[in-house]
Amino acid sequence: xQLSGLSLQQAPPVSVPFRFFLSAPVFGMLAAxxxxxxxxxxxxxxWTPAMLAITHALVLGFFTSIMFGAxxxxxxxxxxxxxxxxxxxxxxxxxxxxxxxxxxxxxFLVKKSGLFAASIVLLGMAVLVFAWAVxxxxxxxxxxxxxxxxxxxxVLALLLTLVLGMVLAWGHxxxxxxxxxxxxxxxxxxxxxxxxGMLIVSVAWQVVPMxxxxxxxxxxxxxxxxxxxxxLLLIRSFVSLGHFGLPHYQWLWQLLSLFAEGLxxxxxxxxxxxxxxxxxxxxxxxxDYHIHYWQLACGSxxxxxxxxxxxxxxxxxxxPVWLLEPLHLLAVTFFVVGFVMAVMTAMLYKIVxxxxxxxxxxxxxxxxxxxxxxxxxxxxxxxxSNVYTKIQFQTYLLALGVILPAVLWPVQFARLAGVAWFIxxxxxxxxxxxxxxxxxxxxxxx
Amino acid sequence: MTTIANYMSGDHRHCDAIFAAAESAVDEQDxxxxxxxxxxxxxxxxxxxxxxxSVLFPAFEQATGMAGGPTQxxxxxxxxxxxxxxxxxxxxxxxxEDEFLSVTETLLIMMQQHNMKEEGIIYAMSDTLLGPEDVSxxxxxxxxxxxx
Numbered sequence: 001x002q003l004s005g006l007s008l009q010q011a012p013p014v015s016v017p018f019r020f021f022l023s024a025p026v027f028g029m030l031a032a033x034x035x036x037x038x039x040x041x042x043x044x045x046x047w048t049p050a051m052l053a054i055t056h057a058l059v060l061g062f063f064t065s066i067m068f069g070a071x072x073x074x075x076x077x078x079x080x081x082x083x084x085x086x087x088x089x090x091x092x093x094x095x096x097x098x099x100x101x102x103x104x105x106x107x108f109l110v111k112k113s114g115l116f117a118a119s120i121v122l123l124g125m126a127v128l129v130f131a132w133a134v135x136x137x138x139x140x141x142x143x144x145x146x147x148x149x150x151x152x153x154x155v156l157a158l159l160l161t162l163v164l165g166m167v168l169a170w171g172h173x174x175x176x177x178x179x180x181x182x183x184x185x186x187x188x189x190x191x192x193x194x195x196x197g198m199l200i201v202s203v204a205w206q207v208v209p210m211x212x213x214x215x216x217x218x219x220x221x222x223x224x225x226x227x228x229x230x231x232l233l234l235i236r237s238f239v240s241l242g243h244f245g246l247p248h249y250q251w252l253w254q255l256l257s258l259f260a261e262g263l264x265x266x267x268x269x270x271x272x273x274x275x276x277x278x279x280x281x282x283x284x285x286x287x288d289y290h291i292h293y294w295q296l297a298c299g300s301x302x303x304x305x306x307x308x309x310x311x312x313x314x315x316x317x318x319x320p321v322w323l324l325e326p327l328h329l330l331a332v333t334f335f336v337v338g339f340v341m342a343v344m345t346a347m348l349y350k351i352v353x354x355x356x357x358x359x360x361x362x363x364x365x366x367x368x369x370x371x372x373x374x375x376x377x378x379x380x381x382x383x384x385s386n387v388y389t390k391i392q393f394q395t396y397l398l399a400l401g402v403i404l405p406a407v408l409w410p411v412q413f414a415r416l417a418g419v420a421w422f423i424x425x426x427x428x429x430x431x432x433x434x435x436x437x438x439x440x441x442x443x444x445x446x
Numbered sequence: 447m448t449t450i451a452n453y454m455s456g457d458h459r460h461c462d463a464i465f466a467a468a469e470s471a472v473d474e475q476d477x478x479x480x481x482x483x484x485x486x487x488x489x490x491x492x493x494x495x496x497x498x499x500s501v502l503f504p505a506f507e508q509a510t511g512m513a514g515g516p517t518q519x520x521x522x523x524x525x526x527x528x529x530x531x532x533x534x535x536x537x538x539x540x541x542x543e544d545e546f547l548s549v550t551e552t553l554l555i556m557m558q559q560h561n562m563k564e565e566g567i568i569y570a571m572s573d574t575l576l577g578p579e580d581v582s583x584x585x586x587x588x589x590x591x592x593x594x
Contacts, residue, residue, distance in 0.1 A: 076563075077559050077563055078562065078566070080516070080563065142567055142571065143563075143567050143570075145566040206562060210555075210561075210562070211555070211558070213462045213463070213465070213554075283467075284554075285466070285473070286547060287473070365525075365526075379549055379551065379552045380548065380551045380552045380555070381544075382548065
């Protein structure tokens with residue numbers, strides 16, 4: 001058992017996670033603006049420059065930024081380990097990440113090979129800083145928390161996604177062939193299912209029982225889900241390489257691919273159903289939008305799996321072929337803006353309000369210890385009021401409601417979907433910004 | 447065999463259950479029940495804190511030689527929760543539903559992140575580092591406090 005480095009310190013400085021949390025909705029708004037600007041042209045195929053810029057603005061700029069901030073924050077709680085020199089790490093990570101994401105988005109839109117090369121360097125640097133800082137803290141972890149194994153695998157998946165992304169970006173520079181579509185499919189799989197999916201599942205083991213006071217997830221699921229997904233993604237990756245290198249064994253690759261995708265699907269179905277079951281029997285029954293986000297997330301995850309298998313069936317029957325592309329798009333849409341977005345939004349609201357309360361409370365305690373008169377610290381529901389949480393949820397329902405028809409009928413709905421998502425992200429930026437300005441006012445006054 | 451982790455984590459779940467019952471009672475504006483449940487919750491929490499502060503943390507500090515580290519953070523968090531308990535009681539006395547549920551929202555996360563650290567680290571490490579004899583001595587002291 002490792003004792004050196006054991007720390008249960010409450011939190012890194014407020015600026016460490018908040019710079020990531022506040023930048024996230026800005027990238028969300030940027031994605032929405034791109035959708036409004038390009039309209040149905042963006043959704044025409046998965047390879048359009050606008051589509052690539054929008055998906056990367058969401059997945060890197062929004063999701064991964066939040067995950068970077070949250071992981072730096074949660075390590076002492078989950079692992080009993082802190083990141084050494086948190087401010088320096090946060091600055092290095094933030095600067096390289098933000099400039100890297102912006103450069104990549106520009107590279108997609110203006111197709112300049114120099115920009116692709118620059119984004120490879122910047123994003124590579126950021127992910128290495130993150131993996132080094134968080135990875136060493138995870139390795140030092142003293143905790144027995146079940147989430148840790150999944151988190152380590154998720155960070156590994158992020159590294160693989162990055163390497164694949166770098167190879168693809170290098171292809172965009174024209175210095176090698178662009179490995180489409182199989183390289184892109186692997187990149188997508190490791191990024192969405194590996195990094196984002198495994199991280200959400202691993203965090204869920206802790207936060208679902210914690211926020212709604214439910215029973216724990218069954219042990220077999222907690223122990224095996226993330227390692228199995230990781231192993232199956234490895235198998236699926238070898239299948240892709242096999243297809244490429246040994247094209248004569250088609251039947252073998254198809255069988256292995258069905259096996260890997262089938263089991264990953266079953267594991268996600270088990271996760272979604274189990275989460276819904278636990279929440280149904282939760283002890284905490286008071287009104288809370290948090291639970292609705294989780295219900296939407298689990299429903300979307302199930303629909304995403306259904307669309308994925310729908311596409312597999314259509315592909316094998318070769319009928320009705322026109323459904324193939326929409327089913328693929330819907331599967332990814334349900335996963336990204338249904339499952340992941342709902343969970344992230346729900347978590348972000350709780351984390352931000354709690355962190356501000358925690359830091360304000362600490363300031364107040366220090367004041368009192370210094371013999372000064374303290375003041376009343378606002379609670380979470382004052383920091384972000386119920387009214388704004390409700391409006392945020394309604395804007396999410398609207399945005400989700402419009403993006404689904406937009407995928408199927410882009411000409412009619414694409415720009416409308418862009419507007420709905422802009423409202424959603426703007427509302428989020430406003431709420432988070434308001435919470436942070438409350439913190440600043442309080443801090444200045446004290 | 448009962449371990450410190452089993453017993454103390456079980457006590458967390460027990461406190462969580464009364465916490466949820468108190469919140470539900472306030473949500474349904476059943477103030478009589480809310481008073482009972484809140485009283486039971488605060489009593490259970492104080493007993494739990496007292497077990498940790500007087501028995502478990504000193505044993506952990508002795509076994510690890512870490513007097514100023516993790517247990518100090520845990521003690522500080524107990525104080526933070528105690529200040530929220532006082533606010534809960536105040537909201538209850540004023541039958542202010544919004545204020546009560548606002549305090550409990552904050553308390554819930556404070557309490558859960560605290561529990562996570564204790565269950566994942568302090569309890570688990572105590573079981574490993576103390577050895578079977580000291581573990582059973584700590585457990586019997588815990589039972590004495592709980593029975594008192």
